[in-house]
Amino acid sequence: xxxxxxxxxxxxxxxxxxxxxxxxxxxxxxxxxxxxxxxxxxxxxxxxxxxxxxxxxxxxxxxxxxxxxxxxxxxxxxxxxxxxxxxxxxxxxxxxxxxxxxxxxxxxxxxxx
Amino acid sequence: xxxxxxxxxxxxxxxxxxxxxxxxxxxxxxxxxxxxxxxxxxxxxxxxxxxxxxxxxxxxxxxxxxxxxxxxxxxxxxxxxxxxxxxxxxxxxxxxxxxxxxxxxxxxxxxxxxxxx
Numbered sequence: 001x002x003x004x005x006x007x008x009x010x011x012x013x014x015x016x017x018x019x020x021x022x023x024x025x026x027x028x029x030x031x032x033x034x035x036x037x038x039x040x041x042x043x044x045x046x047x048x049x050x051x052x053x054x055x056x057x058x059x060x061x062x063x064x065x066x067x068x069x070x071x072x073x074x075x076x077x078x079x080x081x082x083x084x085x086x087x088x089x090x091x092x093x094x095x096x097x098x099x100x101x102x103x104x105x106x107x108x109x110x111x112x113x
Numbered sequence: 114x115x116x117x118x119x120x121x122x123x124x125x126x127x128x129x130x131x132x133x134x135x136x137x138x139x140x141x142x143x144x145x146x147x148x149x150x151x152x153x154x155x156x157x158x159x160x161x162x163x164x165x166x167x168x169x170x171x172x173x174x175x176x177x178x179x180x181x182x183x184x185x186x187x188x189x190x191x192x193x194x195x196x197x198x199x200x201x202x203x204x205x206x207x208x209x210x211x212x213x214x215x216x217x218x219x220x221x222x223x224x225x226x227x228x229x230x
Contacts, residue, residue, distance in 0.1 A: 042117070043204065043220040056217075088156065102218065104150075104158035 003027040004105035006091050012111045013081065021076040021108045023091030031097045032074040034066060037088040037107070049074060050097040081112045115140045117207050119221035126195045127229055133180075134190045134224050136205030144210040147181065147188045148218070153201040161203070164188065166210065195228045202226075 003026040013019050025032065034046040048056035049068040063085075065077040074091055088109050092102040116139045126132035138147070145166045152158040164172045164181050171179050176196075180189045192199055205221040 040122075040222060042222050043218075045217060090158065092158075101160050101163075106155065106157045 004091060004093055004103050006089075006105040006108050008108060009106065010109045010111075012113060013078070014113055015081055015083070017081075018077070018079040020078065021089055021091075021110075023074040023076075023105055025072055025074075025091075025093040025103070025105075027093060027095075027103060029093040029095050029103070030071055031094045031099065032068060032071070033092040033094075033102065034074065034076055035090040035092065037090055039087075043090070047076075048097070055097065078110075081110075083112050086110055086112045115142075115145075115207055115209070115219050117205050117219055117221035119203075119205050119224050121224045122222070123225045123227070125227040125229055126192075128195055128197060130195055131191060131193045132195055132226065134192075134203050134205075134226065136188045136190070136221060138186050138188065138205070138207050140186070140207065140209075142209055146208050146210055147179075148206040148208075149177070149179070149188075149190045150204040150206060150220075151199075151201045152204065152223075153198075158204070162190070192226075197228050197230060200226060200228045 005024050007022045031050045033048050036044045045058050046060045047066040052068045063080050067075040088107045090107045091105040094102045118137045147164045149161040150158050151161045162172050162174045162177050176193045178191045202223045202225050204223045207219045
């Protein structure tokens with residue numbers, strides 16, 4: 001297993017709920033990423049952080065709010081989600097921004113009811 | 114804009130046999146990287162193999178090798194002596210090469226490979 005962990009592994013939430021996804025990397029990396037993986041669609045990059053600064057936001061709706069308090073932790077705060085937001089959310093990290101090898105976590109399977 | 118296409122949504126292979134997964138991409142750039150990632154049913158995605166576009170020699174990693182055809186913009190993955198543990202989703206990915214640093218990873222939709230005993 002890689003040194004990237006994600007919690008929870010499964011989450012079911014209603015459209016009015018607020019929840020957070022957590023990612024932690026134990027690799028000493030400086031960059032972290034959030035991806036969305038939907039069925040039959042390519043992985044979509046959502047957010048990128050380098051040294052705790054957000055460097056990319058790929059036109060993600062504001063109901064998704066990332067937070068990177070330090071280089072080891074990354075959160076994705078969720079509120080007022082839609083059923084189409086149901087997907088697998090993957091966290092990844094790399095030594096430096098855009099280093100060629102990204103290490104992925106196991107993902108959080110999110111279901112919005 | 115760059116795109117990555119994997120035309121085989123699902124494939125199966127008998128254990129110990131060889132299978133080839135297809136990937137094509139589109140870019141107007143000449144300097145880039147190509148990758149194959151594997152996502153087993155446990156969902157943790159791992160890098161299988163990487164190819165730099167400026168290298169003519171095809172990358173190999175043990176039982177995994179690629180056939181990189183730059184002019185045709187094709188990047189197929191060959192798995193030799195398939196093992197049950199090779200059962201997974203395989204994603205082809207592309208990124209630009211900015212003087213040694215890669216850009217945004219762009220993924221294909223994936224190919225689900227099943228290795229049968």
